[in-house]
Amino acid sequence: MKIAQIAPLAERVPPRLYGGTERIVHCLTQELVRLGHDVTLFASGDSLTSAELVPCCDVALRLNPKVSDFLPHHIAMLEEVRRRAHEFDVLHFHIEFLHFPLIRDFADRTVTTLHTRLDLPDLQPFYRAFADVPLVSISQHQRVPMPPVNWRATVPHGLDPTVLPLRERPCEGYLAFLGRIAPEKGPDRAIEIAARTGMPLKIAAKIDAQDRAYWEAVVEPLIASHFNVEYIGEIDESQKADFLGNAAALLFPISWPEPFGLVMIEAMACGSPVLAFRYGSAPEVIEDGVSGILVDTVEQAVENLDRVLKLDRRKVRESFEKRFTSARMTRDYIGVYQSLPGVQKQGASTEQDEPKKVGLEAA
Numbered sequence: 189m190k191i192a193q194i195a196p197l198a199e200r201v202p203p204r205l206y207g208g209t210e211r212i213v214h215c216l217t218q219e220l221v222r223l224g225h226d227v228t229l230f231a232s233g234d235s236l237t238s239a240e241l242v243p244c245c246d247v248a249l250r251l252n253p254k255v256s257d258f259l260p261h262h263i264a265m266l267e268e269v270r271r272r273a274h275e276f277d278v279l280h281f282h283i284e285f286l287h288f289p290l291i292r293d294f295a296d297r298t299v300t301t302l303h304t305r306l307d308l309p310d311l312q313p314f315y316r317a318f319a320d321v322p323l324v325s326i327s328q329h330q331r332v333p334m335p336p337v338n339w340r341a342t343v344p345h346g347l348d349p350t351v352l353p354l355r356e357r358p359c360e361g362y363l364a365f366l367g368r369i370a371p372e373k374g375p376d377r378a379i380e381i382a383a384r385t386g387m388p389l390k391i392a393a394k395i396d397a398q399d400r401a402y403w404e405a406v407v408e409p410l411i412a413s414h415f416n417v418e419y420i421g422e423i424d425e426s427q428k429a430d431f432l433g434n435a436a437a438l439l440f441p442i443s444w445p446e447p448f449g450l451v452m453i454e455a456m457a458c459g460s461p462v463l464a465f466r467y468g469s470a471p472e473v474i475e476d477g478v479s480g481i482l483v484d485t486v487e488q489a490v491e492n493l494d495r496v497l498k499l500d501r502r503k504v505r506e507s508f509e510k511r512f513t514s515a516r517m518t519r520d521y522i523g524v525y526q527s528l529p530g531v532q533k534q535g536a537s538t539e540q541d542e543p544k545k546v547g548l549e550a551a
Contacts, residue, residue: 189525190226192276193217193239194269196283197261200248201235205422206368206394208450209303212345213282215514216521219348223518228276230265242268266290277534278525288318295321297530299340299521302326307333307445322528324521326448327469333445341524344473345448346517347508351425352457354505355433362388364435364460366428366451369395369403374441374465377486379410379417381439381463384490387416389439392431394422433458437496438480440464441489449473452480456508459501463489479507 193216199207202214213229214237220227221238229235233243244265249255266287273279273294281287281300291298301324316335325331325342365378375391382389391411395403411417423431432438438455446468453473455462462480464470474480481496483489525531 189277189531190275191220191228191525192269192272192279193220193227193229193231194265194279194281194283194287195229195231195235197232197245197265198248198250198258199232201229201231201237202425204248204251205424208345208448209282211347211450212303212517215346215348216280216518219514219518220522223522228272230269242272244268262286277531278528280521280525285314285318288314288321291321294530297528297534298322299324299524299528301343302330303447305445305447306330322524324524327472329445329469329472330447340527341520343517343520343524344512345450345453346512346514347450347453347457348514349457349509352429352432352454354457354459354501355429356459356501358434358436358460360388360434361436362390362434364432364438364455365389365391365393366423366432366438366454367393368399369393369407370399371402371406372442372444374439374443375407376410377441377443377465377489378439379407379414380486381441381489381493382417383414384486385493387436387493389414389417390431390435391417391419392421392423392427393419428454429458432460435460437493438462439489440470441486442467442470444468446470453508453512456480456504456512459505461496461499461501461504463493463496465489473512475507479504 195201195213196209199210201210203210217227217229217237217239227239229237229239230242230244232245232248234247245261249258270290279298299322315337319337322338322340324340328342363382367373369375411419432455438460440462442465448469452462456479462474464474464480464482466482466484476482481492483492
């Protein structure tokens, strides 16, 4: 199949630092190419890919100090997608809903993976207006607040199992927090868990502009007042394997409807068990008692930390390999592509044409 992957431009594909969606686009694109598909990636110009790259900006927008507004860059990318849409059997969008008015004439050979939360009230009238656009969710819980729409599948994320190897014996016995410094991600709760258990905590996270006040008012003072807590900033892919692999466990103390939580399966890939709060997708990702422990409060987290630390790291990795590899994710998406009405019509047309060609040659 000729497949277009349309990525956000905030980060490169794969991201240099933070960037869950772009990492998933990378894993999917690489696996599709490996399987022999003809893939074109619309992404930032600094992206690294084995597909044909269509550079839609010079470098990732978040890391470009000259860029203050991402929207014009995405609109320009969509114009290029529109211009070339006829070239592809399938167009797979990862930019939420910005493209919906554009694809009306060829929506039946598109699919859009929704990567973010869907419980915001402003989204309801929008998705009602575009109820026919084919969608993919990344967890069943993500779907809960949505009006009736054209769900094609739920496809959980998957990662290349060679990038984050199993670390059976971590060199250090710290707790890890990885992601964003934001109230809903719970870095303050992670610090409280570390303080109450006496275990060291390392925090590797980015700080967005909208969360700067929360960092300065809440998290930074907490770190300063706890000798066993260290903030190490954003880390890249090469650092992530050591950071997660050497951790005794990952803390995932969220308080929001997490659509997926990529960091959970990144930790699982390294064999590091996850202590997760029971919100959003966490119960779908974590096999309670196998790859981690699910809790509802800080008190329960403190009480269950010893159980988490005793989980078999090989079984944690096995849970990842069984459920969350890029190969499994890609198989799921190929099934979605093949089920799209526009793709099925193309296949039927080809099958009808072939016998006629054979007949003419025979005559």
